[in-house]
Amino acid sequence: MTKEDFKSTLKKHRADIIVIASLLLLSMITLLIITLTRKEGLAVRVEIDGETVAEYPLDVDGEYVLGGGTNVLTIKDGEAYMTYSECPDHTCEETRRAKYVGNTITCLPNRITVTVIGEKSSDSPDIESW
Amino acid sequence: MRNSTRRLTALALTTSFALILSFIESRIPTFVPIPGVKVGLANIAVIFALYKFGIWEAVAISGVRVILSSMLFGTPVSLIYSITGAAVSLAVMFILKKCTPLSTVTVSVAGGVMHNVGQIGAASVILGTNVIIYYLPFLILSGVLAGIAVGVASAVLISKVNLDLGYVKRKKDGQS
Known part of the structure; x- marks a missing residue:
């Protein structure tokens, strides 16, 4: 391919290149914003079907059974992760350990989300299970 | 419509092609632990249908594909996410x-990115959380990479496969 060929190819596909490049740029920018604004969390909020069912502090190690036995959440050394899930894909078990505010472990099949929060909210039920 | 039997057969074949791709996809282990991230192989068949037949045929093939693959390889809950993503x-x-x-x-x-974003967007709405923002960079990135692979495969299929539907012009002297 000569230089002219390359140039004409670029020109022909300029719109395509712009679209793909701006998508990549968008992903970089959002990643940067997320990395720069992260804070270590204090607790995790467990939601099933969008309703908060429990909050657990991150500074206390423990294992919690969620969704009536479908999932097991483990908190250790300030990090939360799913250690058991009764579903076909097991994506949540492989999700990166949640530590920073906003980090989320999602189990789509069982409709459970575990989100790291900055502070415990006072109006939600406080379930102690240790 | 002329050659409706040919057309029906071609549509049925494309649908089964989509379903086979879904099956292959379901056998590929999750390599990135983020919900919604997939190669989206079945999109090859959908893009093929969109270019070769038209929008309604593509909608039909995509719809049948999503419902069948959710019943065969997925969970009932995953159906709603898949439908949103596909739509x-x-x-x-x-x-x-x-x-x-x-x-x-x-x-x-664009289709790959929107499939990922749509799927997790639907999940966010249903679960009532705003988790999508934290997944967004990975969803876009994986959508772009998968979209390129799927797009190249689709482009090859679109140019090489001659459905011979009667209303599709034959290529001159056997060139492909």
Whole structure:
């Protein structure tokens, strides 16, 4: 391919290149914003079907059974992760350990989300299970 | 419509092609632990249908594909996410194909990104959380990469496969 060929190819596909490049740029920018604004969390909020069912502090190690036995959440050394899930894909078990505010472990099949929060909210039920 | 039997057969074949791709996809282990991230192989068949038949045929094939693959390889809950992802993706691809001079690969990239975003967006709405923002960079990135692969495969299929539907013009002297 000569230089002219390359140039004409670029020109022909300029719109395509712009679209793909701006998508990549968008992903970089959002990643940067997320990395720069992260804070270590204090607790995790467990939601099933969008309703908060429990909050657990991150500074206390423990294992919690969620969704009536479908999932097991483990908190250790300030990090939360799913250690058991009764579903076909097991994506949540492989999700990166949640530590920073906003980090989320999602189990789509069982409709459970575990989100790291900055502070415990006072109006939600406080379930102690240790 | 002329050659309706041929057309019906071609549509049925494309649908089964989509379903086979879904099956292959379901056997590929999750390599990135983020919900919604997939190669989206079945999109090859959907893009093929969009370019070779038209939007309604693509909608039908995509719809049948999503429902069947959810019943065969997925969970009932995953159906709603898949439908949203597939619908958003197809709508965006159709608009881009119709209104812009973008190539098949770029149309596929947009479709791949929107499939991921639509799926997790639906999950966010249903679960009532705003988790989508934290997944967004990875969803876009994986959508772009998968979209390029799927788009190249689709472009090859679109140019090489001659459905011979009667209303599709035959290529001159056997060139492909």
